[in-house]
Amino acid sequence: MLENISTAKVAGGWHKQYSHTSSSTHCSMHFAVFLPPGASEKNKVPVLYWLSGLTCTDENFMQKAGAFKKAAELGIAIVAPDTSPRGENVPNEDSYDFAQGAGFYVNATQAPYNTHFNMYDYVVKELPALIEQHFPVTTKKAISGHSMGGHGALMIALKNPKAYTSATAFSPIANPIDCPWGVKAFTGYLGTDKSVWAEYDSCELMQQAKQADYLPMLVSQGDADNFLDEQLKPQKLVTVATQKGYPLTLEMQAGYDHSYYFISSFIDQHLLFHHQFLTA
Numbered sequence: 469m470l471e472n473i474s475t476a477k478v479a480g481g482w483h484k485q486y487s488h489t490s491s492s493t494h495c496s497m498h499f500a501v502f503l504p505p506g507a508s509e510k511n512k513v514p515v516l517y518w519l520s521g522l523t524c525t526d527e528n529f530m531q532k533a534g535a536f537k538k539a540a541e542l543g544i545a546i547v548a549p550d551t552s553p554r555g556e557n558v559p560n561e562d563s564y565d566f567a568q569g570a571g572f573y574v575n576a577t578q579a580p581y582n583t584h585f586n587m588y589d590y591v592v593k594e595l596p597a598l599i600e601q602h603f604p605v606t607t608k609k610a611i612s613g614h615s616m617g618g619h620g621a622l623m624i625a626l627k628n629p630k631a632y633t634s635a636t637a638f639s640p641i642a643n644p645i646d647c648p649w650g651v652k653a654f655t656g657y658l659g660t661d662k663s664v665w666a667e668y669d670s671c672e673l674m675q676q677a678k679q680a681d682y683l684p685m686l687v688s689q690g691d692a693d694n695f696l697d698e699q700l701k702p703q704k705l706v707t708v709a710t711q712k713g714y715p716l717t718l719e720m721q722a723g724y725d726h727s728y729y730f731i732s733s734f735i736d737q738h739l740l741f742h743h744q745f746l747t748a
């Protein structure tokens with residue numbers, strides 16, 4: 469059962485927020501959807517799933533990325549889930565990089581997080597099924613995200629290469645098993661067995677990928693990003709991609725930081741990148 473929370477016309481289309489009870493996270497979840505003008509049961513449109521970063525909700529991308537005009541022009545719907553389960557009964561911590569607002573798009577195995585923190589299942593299975601049931605969309609899907617959400621987008625595409633036409637990321641946490649944000653989150657959600665961590669690490673997954681499962685990837689990274697060297701490490705993904713002949717392009721952008729100012733500067737390019745594969 470979907471509950472509509474807000475509706476606003478934008479760029480000739482519609483931005484809407486919903487809540488629903490999730491069978492994956494066992495709590496109420498919020499998501500936002502942008503429907504381009506003309507989307508209807510007779511004219512279904514493909515979907516870009518957007519995964520946000522630490523501290524975000526469904527609102528950050530929709531309010532700050534400036535994606536609506538280009539998505540409207542290209543006829544692409546955008547769906548932005550929250551970044552974690554939330555609520556009084558959901559475990560939380562007094563930190564910005566773990567628990568609520570920081571689900572890392574994994575299925576937690578460790579108590580007390582394993583009841584609610586199943587964001588992988590939510591994003592990969594439950595949310596697309598819900599979107600395809602209730603909105604005028606096709607089954608063609610692409611995926612993108614920022615920082616923690618960039619990790620989520622690349623990792624989910626690598627694990628489900630037939631489900632997505634293409635994947636892009638802004639400033640992704642490219643190798644979470646080897647950076648402080650990732651080590652903290654994976655220890656808390658997945659325990660200490662690093663073979664389990666590897667199942668959610670884009671570098672490890674790309675290393676295992678079969679050529680028949682390769683899909684086009686674009687990564688944009690600002691060179692003035694404070695998190696670049698310690699947390700993000702996109703060059704490690706490029707090293708694997710080069711070894712494997714994987715079709716990943718990393719574009720370093722001079723002077724840009726980690727913020728939505730960067731995302732809003734290049735979101736049109738990412739939408740155009742996905743459009744060519746969503747409409748092929």
Ligand SMILES: N[C@@H](CCC(=O)N[C@@H](CSC=O)C(=O)NCC(=O)O)C(=O)O
Pocket residue numbers: 520521522523524528532564614615616617726727728
């Ligand atoms: N300590 C900072 C960190 C929060 C931050 O920078 N969040 C980014 C994503 S970082 C990686 O996942 C973000 O998107 N913030 C929201 C926004 O609208 O900019 C802090 O707590 O501020």
